[in-house]
Structure formats: C-alpha cells, structure tokens
Amino acid sequence: EVQLVESGGNLVQPGRSLRLSCAASGFTFNDYAMHWVRQAPGKGLEWVSGITWNSGRIDYADSVKGRFTISRDNAKNSLYLQMNSLRAEDTALYYCARAPHSSVYHRADYWGQGTLVTVSS
Amino acid sequence: NFMLTQPRSVSESPGKTVTISCTRNNGNIALNYVQWYQQRPGSAPTTVIYDDNQRPSGVPDRFSGSIDSSSNSASLTISGLKTEDEADYYCQSYDTSNEVIFGGGTKLTVL
Numbered sequence: 001e002v003q004l005v006e007s008g009g010n011l012v013q014p015g016r017s018l019r020l021s022c023a024a025s026g027f028t029f030n031d032y033a034m035h036w037v038r039q040a041p042g043k044g045l046e047w048v049s050g051i052t053w054n055s056g057r058i059d060y061a062d063s064v065k066g067r068f069t070i071s072r073d074n075a076k077n078s079l080y081l082q083m084n085s086l087r088a089e090d091t092a093l094y095y096c097a098r099a100p101h102s103s104v105y106h107r108a109d110y111w112g113q114g115t116l117v118t119v120s121s
Numbered sequence: 122n123f124m125l126t127q128p129r130s131v132s133e134s135p136g137k138t139v140t141i142s143c144t145r146n147n148g149n150i151a152l153n154y155v156q157w158y159q160q161r162p163g164s165a166p167t168t169v170i171y172d173d174n175q176r177p178s179g180v181p182d183r184f185s186g187s188i189d190s191s192s193n194s195a196s197l198t199i200s201g202l203k204t205e206d207e208a209d210y211y212c213q214s215y216d217t218s219n220e221v222i223f224g225g226g227t228k229l230t231v232l
Contacts, residue, residue, distance in 0.1 A: 035221065045158070045166065045211050047221035059219045095165060106215045107156045109177070111165040 002026040002110045004096045009115030012086055020115055022079040022096030030054075030074035033099035035108055036081050038092035038117075048094070049081065050105030057103070064090075086119045093117075123147045125212050125224035132230035135202050141227045143212030144194040151188055155195040156213045159206075160226075166211065170197060199229075207231045 008020040020036070036048040049060045049070040058070055069082040079096055093116050097108035124146045133139040143155065155173050158166035168177050170186035173195065183200045195214075199206055212224040 037221075044209075044226040045160075045213075045223045047223060050219065050221065057219070061220065100171075105219065105221065106154065107168075107171055107213065107221075108158075108166075109168055109171070111167070113165050 002098065004098065004110060004112035006094060006096050006112045006115035009094065009117045011118045011120065013121050014087060014119055016086055017082070017084045018086060018117060020081040020083065020094055020096075020117070022112060024077045024079065024096075024098070027098070029072075029077040031102055033102055033105040034070075034072060034079045035097040035099060035105050036070060036079075037095045037097055037108070037111075038090075039095070039114070040089075040092045043092075046092070050099065051079070052105070053102040059105075083117070086117075088119050091117060091119045122216055122218075122220065123222065125214060125222055127210075127212060127224040127227045129225070130228040130230065132232055133202055135204060135231055137202050138198060138200040139202060139229065141197045141199075141210055141212075141229070142192075142194050143196070143224050144192065145214070148216075149190065150193045150195055150214075151190050153214045153216065155186070155188065157184075157186055157195075157197045158211045158213065159208045160211065161208045169210075202231050204231050 003025045005023045033052045067085045071080045093114040095114045096112040098110040099105040100109040126144045157170040160166040174186040
C-alpha cells in the first residue's frame with residue numbers, strides 16, 4: 001500500500017525557516033517523481049514544486065521561487081521541502097504527492113494527509 | 122502560463138447527473154492532459170479522472186471526463202449522484218514549463 005507521511009509543520013514567525021519531510025513507503029521511491037502541493041485554510045489547491053526521480057529536473061511555482069527548495073534522498077525514501085523567508089501567505093496544509101512517472105510531474109496519483117504550516121508572529 | 126476556471130459551486134439531487142466545467146483561458150485545452158481530483162471535507166485529494174478521460178481503478182463508471190475544443194474546456198460528469206459524491210472537485214493541467222496548474226475548485230452539493 002502506498003503511504004506518504006508528511007511531518008515538520010509548525011507555527012513559525014515571518015521571515016523564519018522550516019523544513020518539511022515526507023516519508024514514502026509501499027512503492028519503489030526512486031521510480032517516481034514527486035510533488036509538494038499546498039492548501040491555505042478554506043482555499044483551493046496550489047502546486048508548490050516538483051522533482052524528478054533523480055533530482056535531474058526541479059520546478060517551482062513563482063510564488064515560492066527563490067525561497068523554497070525541494071530535495072529528495074532516495075536511500076531514505078524521503079522527500080523534503082526547505083522553506084526560507086516564510087510569509088503569512090505561506091500558511092497552509094502542505095501535501096506530499098507522488099507523480100505516476102519518473103521523469104515528469106504532470107499529475108499526482110497518491111497524496112499524503114498533509115502537515116500544517118502556520119506563519120504568524 | 123494559463124488559468125483554469127471552474128464554477129465555485131454546483132448542486133443537484135441524488136440520482137441526477139451533474140457536469141462541472143473547467144475552462145482554459147489561453148492555449149488549447151487539448152494540448153495538455155487534464156486531471157480531476159475529489160476532495161472530501163478533512164481529507165486529502167484523490168484522483169477521479171486522469172489524462173482527460175481515464176478512470177483510476179476503483180473509481181465508479183458514474184464518473185467520466187471529456188474535452189471540448191470548441192469551448193476550450195474540460196468537463197467532469199457524475200451520473201447517478203450519491204450523497205457520498207458531495208465534495209470539492211479540482212481540475213488540473215500543466216504548462217510547457219512543467220508548472221502544474223489547478224483550477225479554483227468546485228463545491229458539489231448533493232441535496
């Protein structure tokens with residue numbers, strides 16, 4: 001059974017940093033590209049970033065470009081999101097999601113349950 | 122980049138059929154596949170349609186997807202509505218720079 005478990009969400013002050021993790025199990029992690037997708041309270045889904053199986057291609061939404069860094073450790077079956085210079089508008093539930101291909105992240109087929117990031121002073 | 126526009130809400134009675142539209146504002150809707158995700162309250166999204174009109178295993182055939190180039194839109198049709206279909210539905214596509222784009226979501230009420 002595919003499982004994606006996010007962690008690392010917390011209450012953080014504006015301007016500070018936070019690192020999210022996603023532990024994957026139930027599939028061969030290094031066969032798949034991965035995403036981070038977020039959802040602000042009461043709002044819709046917003047794609048944040050994608051990474052191919054070997055980190056050979058990485059893309060970001062304009063809203064986080066230059067502040068967030070996606071990475072993965074295939075030996076640990078883990079996906080990460082380093083978030084710097086956090087803003088109030090980054091407050092959201094952050095989902096880790098699997099793409100059904102290794103080299104493109106055009107869609108997601110499995111999602112975690114999310115980890116909540118709250119940016120507030 | 123482009124935007125995907127969905128109606129904010131739709132409602133229909135149990136047993137009826139409802140269609141949710143997703144209109145692309147520039148570029149051909151048929152250029153990049155469209156997906157549809159269902160999100161029930163308090164839950165993560167799940168895929169109900171991928172690659173315009175494909176159903177994942179386990180999704181009932183009451184759910185179908187289509188593309189209409191004349192209106193430059195994608196549609197999700199749910200027939201034989203059940204109360205369990207009440208949820209938010211999001212369309213999603215991607216652009217040539219690999220940016221993933223979601224529609225704003227449609228709240229389906231089954232009353």
